[in-house]
Every structure is written in structure tokens, then in C-alpha cells.
Amino acid sequence: MNAREQRQPGPDHPITVTPCPDHIVVRAAGRVLADTRHALELREASYPVVHYIPRKDVDMSLLERTDHHTYCPYKGDCSYYSIPAAGERGTNAVWTYEHPYDAVAAIKDYLAFYGSRVDSIDIRPG
Helix, strand or coil: CCCCCCCCCECCECEEEEECCCEEEEEECCEEEEEECCCEEEEECCCCCEEEEEHHHECHHHCEEEEEEEEECCCEEEEEEECHHHHHHHCCCEEECCCCCHHHHHHCCEEEECHHHCCEEEEECC
């Protein structure tokens, strides 16, 4: 486990992870990066919902791992990918928790995309 302090979600900082019933397609640089009907929705405190997409539904050949890392006391260490075809805008555009804390274990092997760093994240009712 990480030497940093792990915090548990609670009434003042709730986190839920649930299956998303919608069809989600992510595009950047004129290409489809992800196409899934198996996303997860992570709701955390008062933040906007984040859609996590399974790696199996992402074209990983269009992504490049970076050295950038961040830390969340509720989710753990976060790693990033860039989208080279998207240029500077695609830098660190994708994040993942490869060893998430137990409270959000469901997001392991899933990726999330910054909407401002891709062309579109289309969410259509399932």
C-alpha cells in the first residue's frame, strides 16, 4: 500500500461506482479512441460524474503512457496517457488508477478521458 494517508469515503465525501447503461464513444484527432457499452460511472462528492471505460474497449495503440502521476487520498495513485495524434491538446488527456484503493476497486483496468482534451465524448442512452 502507498505510504500516503488513505481516506475512506464517508458522508462528507461519498464515492459510488455503478455500471453505466449508456453507449459512450470518445474521439480525438478524427479517430475513435473508445467505444463501449460497459462503462462505469464514478460519482464523488459534489464533482461531476466521471465515466470510466474498460481498457478492452479502448484502442490502446493510439495512447502513449507518460511519466505524469497524481495522487488521490480516496482512490490512490493515478497514471496518465497522452494521445499523440491530438498534439499538445492530447497531453495527459487520459487517466487511470491501476491499483485503486478498495473503495473504488471496480475502476481497475478502466480509463477516463478529459473532455477538454479530446474532440468529443458522445454519450447516448443505452
